[in-house]
Amino acid sequence: MTQLDEYGLGDGTKKSNRQAELLRLLERSHYLSIEEIAERFAVTTQTARRDIIALEATGRVRRLHGGATISTPVDAVTRRQRRIENASHKARVAALVAQVIPDGAAIFMDTGTTCEAIAHALLQRRDLRIVTYSLRVATIFSENSNFALAIPGGFVRPVDGGVFREDTADYIRRFKFDYAIISVSGIDQAGDICDDDYAEVSAVTAALAQTERTILAVDSTKFGKRALVRLGSLEDVDILVCDNIPAPFLDRIRQSGIETHVASAVAQEVPLEL
Numbered sequence: 001m002t003q004l005d006e007y008g009l010g011d012g013t014k015k016s017n018r019q020a021e022l023l024r025l026l027e028r029s030h031y032l033s034i035e036e037i038a039e040r041f042a043v044t045t046q047t048a049r050r051d052i053i054a055l056e057a058t059g060r061v062r063r064l065h066g067g068a069t070i071s072t073p074v075d076a077v078t079r080r081q082r083r084i085e086n087a088s089h090k091a092r093v094a095a096l097v098a099q100v101i102p103d104g105a106a107i108f109m110d111t112g113t114t115c116e117a118i119a120h121a122l123l124q125r126r127d128l129r130i131v132t133y134s135l136r137v138a139t140i141f142s143e144n145s146n147f148a149l150a151i152p153g154g155f156v157r158p159v160d161g162g163v164f165r166e167d168t169a170d171y172i173r174r175f176k177f178d179y180a181i182i183s184v185s186g187i188d189q190a191g192d193i194c195d196d197d198y199a200e201v202s203a204v205t206a207a208l209a210q211t212e213r214t215i216l217a218v219d220s221t222k223f224g225k226r227a228l229v230r231l232g233s234l235e236d237v238d239i240l241v242c243d244n245i246p247a248p249f250l251d252r253i254r255q256s257g258i259e260t261h262v263a264s265a266v267a268q269e270v271p272l273e274l
Helices: 014-029 034-041 045-057 076-084 087-100 113-122 135-141 168-172 198-208 247-256
Strands: 031-033 061-064 067-070 106-109 129-132 148-150 155-157 162-164 177-182 192-195 211-218 229-233 239-242 259-262
Touching (some): 014 031, 014 034, 014 045, 014 067, 031 034, 034 067, 045 067, 087 113, 087 239, 087 259, 106 113, 113 135, 113 177, 113 211, 129 135, 162 198, 168 198, 177 198, 192 198, 198 211, 198 229
Parallel strands (some): 106 129, 106 177, 177 211, 211 239, 239 259
Antiparallel strands (some): 031 067, 061 067, 155 162, 192 229
């Protein structure tokens, strides 16, 4: 089966091939503007709009003002795959975060596979006070009896263990944090940090308003990706922890003055001269 056949669009025509390629690009970058699509495929903006409309009819793409996004939700299989993919990268990132966090710190912890790896690494710390809306992260932290752990009540999202209710953000605002540890779906070329879920962004935004320092922990695959909901920008981050920084982002990070920790496969940490 070819990649085009996989999308059910590969009938051999130029239009179907273009639409299959467009779908692949949207799955990778999450959002593309009309202008970007037209430039990428050397077509008019009218043709780009017609392609989006055709893909929307299949249920796999959603039109937005000025562009399109992928509409297929992240399912359980994809989540499990993310946990496996880049596992060694995430483990190195997690180890560096654990070095930054001191014993006794009050922390907010985001959801996602990177944060689950960080939770495992933080089990070596003592007397942490933790607030998280991730049931998976909370379960990991519950293995350490020295920790004080709080989670909001609500409905559990089966795919990733996120706990949500209408006042989740208000619950988080009741706390003060030394560190908010977050991860995101993408960091785009403009330096915006974004996620795919509005409820998650709402919860994290509440935590960022209550923290002394924000730690952004990501593996290098997140650079250059877009997601649907903007959380903020790299300039809003105090500490960046990652396994590698792609060249196009080096100047922006240097200019932002973010404290940066970069892990490598050979050494535990590689200093980055900013």
